[in-house]
Amino acid sequence: xxxxxxxxxxxxxxxxxxxxxxxxxxxxxxxxxxxxxxxxxxxxxxxxxxxxxxxxxxxxxxxxxxxxxxxxxxxxxxxxxxxxxxxxxxxxxxxxxxxxxxxxxxxxxxxxxxxxxxxxxxxxxxxxxxxxxxxxxxxxxxxxxxxxxxxxxxxxxxxxxxxxxxxxxxxxxxxxxxxxxxxxxxxxxxxxxxxxxxxxxxxxxxxxxxxxxxxxxxxxxxxxxxxxxxxxxxxxxxxxxxxxxxxxxxxxxxxxxxxxxxxxxxxxxxxxxxxxxxxxxxxxxxxxxxxxxxxxxxxxxxxxxxxxxxxxxxxxxxxxxxxxxxxxxxxxxxxxxxxxxxxxxxxxxxxxxxxxxxxxxxxxxxxxxxxxxxxxxxxxxxxxxxxxxxxxxxxxxxxxxxxxxxxxxxxxxxxxxxxxxxxxxxxxxxxxxxxxxxxxxxxxxxxxxxxxxxxxxxx
Numbered sequence: 001x002x003x004x005x006x007x008x009x010x011x012x013x014x015x016x017x018x019x020x021x022x023x024x025x026x027x028x029x030x031x032x033x034x035x036x037x038x039x040x041x042x043x044x045x046x047x048x049x050x051x052x053x054x055x056x057x058x059x060x061x062x063x064x065x066x067x068x069x070x071x072x073x074x075x076x077x078x079x080x081x082x083x084x085x086x087x088x089x090x091x092x093x094x095x096x097x098x099x100x101x102x103x104x105x106x107x108x109x110x111x112x113x114x115x116x117x118x119x120x121x122x123x124x125x126x127x128x129x130x131x132x133x134x135x136x137x138x139x140x141x142x143x144x145x146x147x148x149x150x151x152x153x154x155x156x157x158x159x160x161x162x163x164x165x166x167x168x169x170x171x172x173x174x175x176x177x178x179x180x181x182x183x184x185x186x187x188x189x190x191x192x193x194x195x196x197x198x199x200x201x202x203x204x205x206x207x208x209x210x211x212x213x214x215x216x217x218x219x220x221x222x223x224x225x226x227x228x229x230x231x232x233x234x235x236x237x238x239x240x241x242x243x244x245x246x247x248x249x250x251x252x253x254x255x256x257x258x259x260x261x262x263x264x265x266x267x268x269x270x271x272x273x274x275x276x277x278x279x280x281x282x283x284x285x286x287x288x289x290x291x292x293x294x295x296x297x298x299x300x301x302x303x304x305x306x307x308x309x310x311x312x313x314x315x316x317x318x319x320x321x322x323x324x325x326x327x328x329x330x331x332x333x334x335x336x337x338x339x340x341x342x343x344x345x346x347x348x349x350x351x352x353x354x355x356x357x358x359x360x361x362x363x364x365x366x367x368x369x370x371x372x373x374x375x376x377x378x379x380x381x382x383x384x385x386x387x388x389x390x391x392x393x394x395x396x397x398x399x400x401x402x403x404x405x406x407x408x409x410x411x412x413x414x415x416x417x418x419x420x421x422x423x424x425x426x427x428x429x430x431x432x433x434x435x436x437x438x439x440x441x442x443x444x445x446x447x448x449x450x451x452x453x454x455x456x457x458x459x
Contacts, residue, residue, distance in 0.1 A: 018264035018296060028094040036080055039216070046209045047072045060128025067121030074114035075213070078158070078189060079220055081107050086224050087330060089231075096332035098455045105165065112162045115155060147195040154191030161185045186224070189217075232275075232327040239266055243278070243322040244300065246315070252307040253350060253381050254316045255293060258324060263296035270295045270335065270357035271427070274328035276303065278318060287327060291354035291429075293382060295361060304381055306350035333455045335361040338425040342366070344418060346409075346438050348373040348430030350381045355429055359389045368395035369418055373409065373434065377401060409437070411444035422446035428454040 047069050056062045083091075084104040092100065127137035142148050164181050241260040249255050260266075268274075275287040293304035307313045333354060343366055347355045352372055362368060370390050374380040377399065390397040398417060400407045414421055426447055428438045435454050442452050 019267050028090050032091060040076060042212060043072055043076045044069075046206070046212060050206050050209060058128075060125045062125075063121050063128065064125030067118050067125055070114045070121060071118035074111050074118055075192060076216075077107060077111035077114060078192070079216055081111055082185070082189065083220060083223065086220075086227055087327075088223050088227050092330055093332065096455060097330045108162060108165065112159065115158060119155065147191075150191040151195035154188035154195070157184045157188035158192075161188070228327070232325065235266070236325045239263055239326070241324040241326055243318050243320055243324065245320060246318050248316070249304060249381060250378050253304060254307075255302055255304045255382075256315060256318065257300060257302050259300050261299065263299055263301055266296055266301075266329075268292065268296065268301075268329040270359065270361035271333040271354045272329040272331040272357075273354070274326045274330070277325035277327070278315070279323045279325060280318070283314060287325075289330075291331075291333075292329075292357040293353040295357050304350065304353040304356075306381065331455050333358070333427065333429070333453060335363070337427075337453050338362075338366075339451055340423065340425060342420065342424040343368055344421065344424045344426045345370045346373070346426065346428045346430075347371075347380075348434045349379060351430035351434075352381050352383070352386060353429075355427065356382045356386055356389070358427060359386065359393075364393070366393070367424075368393050369397075369424070370395065371398045371400065371409070371414075371417070373400045373430065375401070375403065409441060411441045414441055415445050422448075425451045425453065428452070 050068075051065050056065045081104055084100045084107070087097065123134055123138045123141065126141065127134050130137060132140075142152050161182050161184070239260040239262065241258050241263075243256060244259040245257040247255045247257065270292065273289050273291040275289055277284060277287040290303040290305055292301055294300075294302035305315050307316070335358060341363060343362065345355045345358065345368070347370075355370070359368070368390060370386060372380045372383065372386065374383075377383060380399070383399075387397055396418075400409055418424065421442070422445065424447065426438075426442050428435050428442075430438075439452050439454060443449060
């Protein structure tokens with residue numbers, strides 16, 4: 001690591017006070033976890049209450065009852081799975097979007113397996129009662145039972161979403177394709193709800209079960225529409241964000257300066273990101289996550305983007321005046337996550353951009369150290385700005401330049417550079433492998449896991 005400063009650029013004086021997002025409340029997590037567990041208990045109890053001893057007295061009846069239970073559990077798992085990715089404000093601030101998405105990915109396959117079990121067990125049970133072939137019974141269910149054709153379509157859409165979420169499949173898909181496939185899961189869930197309430201034997205003659213599930217689906221719909229549609233529309237109309245300038249930072253990095261009304265009242269903190277939708281032909285229908293590289297100052301803010309594909313490449317051609325639809329902010333990669341006044345910021349490549357905005361929000365008296373990693377100095381986005389802000393604060397700055405084989409950032413190198421590292425909060429942003437490696441090195445150097453902060457935008 002080299003401790004030489006690049007030519008620093010002096011930062012502007014601290015901005016006037018602005019609106020910040022509310023702090024995440026751990027109590028919210030506990031209450032919602034308790035509510036989810038209680039909801040699962042109610043779901044199972046209502047499913048059991050709808051059965052009779054006579055209905056499970058034969059093997060076909062037992063299979064059918066098990067299939068109905070699997071279907072209800074699949075429905076509940078999918079409700080929770082969607083809620084985890086609905087970007088509900090208090091939940092997202094308390095937990096963090098990347099952790100919510102990890103939970104979403106972990107729970108998602110359970111819902112699909114339960115759904116498949118529901119289909120197989122119901123078909124086997126009905127075929128046993130009718131004493132007909134399995135395929136013939138499946139065909140009869142789809143064509144003659146009310147709502148079953150829609151349920152079959154919904155099942156196929158859910159399975160398609162599940163398959164495209166596996167890591168190998170996800171890598172082969174463009175973000176836009178993956179996003180469009182997952183958009184159809186809302187249609188799939190609507191079809192599932194119609195089939196569940198209209199034809200489910202657990203609901204016929206059981207108004208309490210019908211009311212329970214209707215309340216669950218309506219609450220989920222309200223959360224999705226409220227947080228994913230209404231709030232972004234209101235904020236976009238209120239602040240009227242537009243592109244002011246597009247500045248070339250390097251051969252493959254551009255900064256987009258944005259202007260709007262009263263942006264200082266937008267509840268965003270340095271280190272957070274929005275889903276940005278630039279309203280031009282070919283781009284209006286897709287939104288992508290980019291962190292702020294400069295927090296709102298009166299009527300302006302900024303993002304800095306690297307050319308990583310068609311969408312990010314096209315952003316370099318944006319014209320001043322282009323309107324922007326914003327959804328967010330999201331993330332817990334913020335100054336209020338720090339447990340003390342000593343911090344180490346570690347970034348690589350374009351992952352340095354949220355560090356730049358995070359520096360804007362750190363307390364002026366914080367003890368700041370910054371380590372930036374890149375193959376060359378020009379590969380580090382906003383390098384001069386960050387160095388200038390660190391110098392203004394009287395902090396410490398290092399660069400690790402060169403190939404990973406030649407320049408390795410290990411627990412030993414971190415301890416030598418910062419003997420007080422175990423007493424610092426560490427904020428890491430960069431490629432997934434880099435982030436994981438730095439986090440492991442910090443743990444080996446004695447930094448408690450609770451003081452290591454990082455987030456991923458992956459969905």
